[in-house]
Amino acid sequence: MAMTRFERLLGLLLRAAVRVFLAVFELFAPQRGSAEQPRLPPISSPLLRVPAIHLARQIRRKEVTSVEVVQAYIDRIQEVNPLINALVKDRFAAALQEAAQVDKLIEEETGGEDVLEDRLPLLGVPVTVKEAFALQGMPNSTGLLSRRTVISGVDAPSVALLKRAGAIPLGVTNCSELCMWLESHNHLYGITRNPYNLGRIAGGSSGGEGSIIGSGASVVGVGSDIGGSIRIPCFFNGIFGHKPTSGIVNNAGQHPPPSGQQPGFLCTGPMCRYAEDLMPMLRIMAGPAAEKLSLSAEVDLRNLRFFSVPHDGGSPLLSPVDPQLIQAQKKVVERLEADLGIKVKEVRIPQLKYSFQIWGAMMSSPGKDGKSPTTFAELMGGGKRVWPAWELFKCMLGVSPHTVAAIGLALVEMFQSSQPSQFILQQKESLQRELEELLGTDGVLLYPSHPQLAPKHHQPIFTPFNFSYTGIFNILGLPVTQCPLGLSVEGLPLGLQLVAGKLQDRLPLATALYLEKAFGGWRDPGDRAHTAENTLNTPKSSSNAT
């Protein structure tokens, strides 16, 4: 399915227009580059370098107390949060009290370590939660000024399961307005910054989680993803994230609630600094549904079939994939082939070029009951539709309660048809068939997490469609793990998506564990040695150079 001349011309024109906009943006951007940005201090406490499941074991064995672990995380949050603005409401006093109760319980437990591990696998371990989820006693505004007084009375089911496993929430983290943008910015809490470069975005919509975990101030967290909101911030902040197979983790208790066909696309999942924590987090968050995933079945990577797709085939709406990301993906292919003695097959999937159109069409389609999804303008108005043009006018005067991105989305929505074109539906069906056949029960696909490295603040306004690299897998319902792959020349995280067939979540999770060993996984953003190391062997980005 080669591109027509018209599509090629359209692509050239669009890219030229984006370049002009970006050049103007560069001139006026408040952040002039990494040299002027303050940097995060390096991590000093060794407790902050331990995966959650090992922390839990050390706490159970009384090698460390839960109070010590929780205090170490509180100290780190207090050190970095003024720089990154990721945690928007804390519950430190309650967390320390809960940690003291955990230490007492362990002191008094007579059944032995195994009993505690079975019943309370995360006992005493701190977690953070995206503010869009209900966490009892914490705000649940999803960045909407009009919801600033909403306080959760109960926990969302996924949060309740983590608490029941013994985890101790430290507070809630920032997100984009109504969870529908690539940057975590709203007029209630402000803008969240990237720990690797404060002038760059932390991603969205779970950007507060990405940034707090990436900066070493949380070890595991809860995110949600309907277009990439777990994977994009995990990629930009150099951590691991898993979007489970659709329907596995309960999505209830988050705002906004999905409508139309969206419940089938929204996924709740774990965001983690260490690959080892992904599977236990998923097992806990999925509850009884985890059984469908056979997570305990052993995975031998040598028996898997790997495929590599280097880009989406050239949609004119999206940025080309950054050369450093292409090179990182090639290195993964080389390592897999050398270490496992397998052949990774490079494939081209032409339908991926229509990822944005497919995502947009499916997100606005009516549900099985024939009802159309709630419009974004209605969600912005808390049930009463806002008028986007009026909000835009207010925004120009600096008096709108909404962000430019949210207003832009509401404007675009006005021109979107609720009847998707037959051509796009056919592309979706054939893509679904092709990928399911390709991946079966033993295939893993390598695909870029995003075409660009973490952009400067507000830049996604010029490149809004780039999220389609992640969004397409929400529509297809496939499990995807975002895996960090070290840092770029500029010191920004590199990464990759690992995609598998439905219910085969254990395959990308096992591959992420291997890649963490091979490529070093998460890096401390305060440790400058990493950047120097990377400068020696990686070409500079074309699209993101500062």
Ligand SMILES: CCCCCCCC/C=C\CCCCCCCC(N)=O
């Ligand atoms: C200010 C310009 C706005 C232009 C809007 C162009 C349309 C782009 C459409 C959708 C962007 C949605 C981004 C979704 C990011 C992740 C969402 C999620 N919760 O998973």
